[in-house]
Amino acid sequence: MILSSIFLYVDPGSGSYLVQMIIAAILGALFYFKTLWWRIKSFFTRKKKDEHPGDDQLNG
């Protein structure tokens, strides 16, 4: 609690930037695998090309 208050005061960027880097990397990886999975699936099920994986599927 005290620690986080100090953070707010010292540098609003540090930590928060690192978090965003990590989260963006995880989301990027998830999106990559989702797309990959969709491609494999569509290869076997021969789905129409205009169906894209919805971004909302990313939400866990």
Next chain:
Amino acid sequence: MADITIHPASFKDPSGFVFHSGEKLYRQVNLSYAKEYDLLMNSGLYTELVRKEYLVTHKEVTGITALEENWYKTIEPENIPFISYPYEWCFLQMRDAALLTLSILKIALSFGMIIKDATPYNIQFLKGKPVFIDTLSFDIYDPSRPWVAYRQFCNMFLFPLYLEFYLKSDIQKIMSAYLDGIPVDITSRMLPLKSGLNLGVWLHVYLQNKVMQTAKGKNERDEFSTKKLLNLVHHLETIIISFSGREPKSEWSRYYQETILGKDYLNEKEKIFTWLLDKVQANAALDLGANDGFFPKIAAARKMQVIAVDYDSRSVNNLYKEVKRSGIENILPLVIDISNPSPAIGFNNRERASFHDRIRAELVIALALIHHLVIGKNISLPVIAHYFAGIAPQLMIEWVPREDEKVQQMLASRKDVFQDYTEAHFELAFKKYFTIQEKIKVTGTHRLMYLMNSIKKAL
């Protein structure tokens, strides 16, 4: 100029500030913000946001300057009739404000700008919809940097929504305690363990908390990108959209539909209410204990600006949904507990004004409320009369007598120390401040409807 006062909440942003001159409100754009302001206006971003009704409109004015040094321009924003604060909003209002912030961020990015802060205090409800009011929030976008306001967005929007969603509890009081938003460590300890199974909670709460604790003072300088930022914003948006399903019933949310007093009572009361409303001279009304907004909607249909408050946030949620669905522009639903309305808080106790300092009403509507204040909250009739007289010159009030079933229910579970709770005492207390213009019995009940005019404003 002699009559200029800088707004007490406008001291944080070096880009400019809000000030009053006479009756009007202006915003000074500082010289240090000239480049950003010009980009906002000339890039087409302002026009686009105004076209979508996302940003409050403004016009540039000449001849009005608050501080000569660092002055670049003075703008006059569109008038917002009533300023409300996030700790007075229901869940859906908070959710819509969060989504608006993210939408504005995405549009700004496409114009080469970004928003440098993400706080619900930059949003107000105008004509039934949230609108962004801080024209000076836009900064020039540097694609190599992450979003400077990410943590603020989490603390101010995402965490309050998560807490309300998972705890199934109103968090207005918590939000008024944490004016800068709820810190991540507090949020992570308050959320139930099972919430960690949700990807969004895991990333934005638990992981963020972990990183914050270990990243002490570290300053990452790795390159970020627009694609990464858009992924992040998209994820936040998806989480917040998915919150739509939280609508448990409350003890009040079907008060009028299921009331033991029934439909006849409601019809009769509606007739009287409409009849009394014809005798009222008011453009702005405050409905205390508005429930699902049945009566505020009647007043709003007559072009009155109505602020409809209730302490039950589910009722307010329902009313807000209805206001949105029907496109009603002149009802603002808010979560307010009349026995403990929003105080003046923030720096010097002047940053956020109290609820009653902000209210400018000409009529107070208080239907089926008085027994809750007297018997439920132990507030005596003279104190209530004084309170109402301090708000507005006209009062429409329903007297719910002792014989009433609702009062009997309330008295059944507690000691009856309310010997003064009689029609005679009620009238005596209110006659100190009001004259009774109309008094009508609601047929089929013991209840009475009054229309009163104040003699003197209570101090």
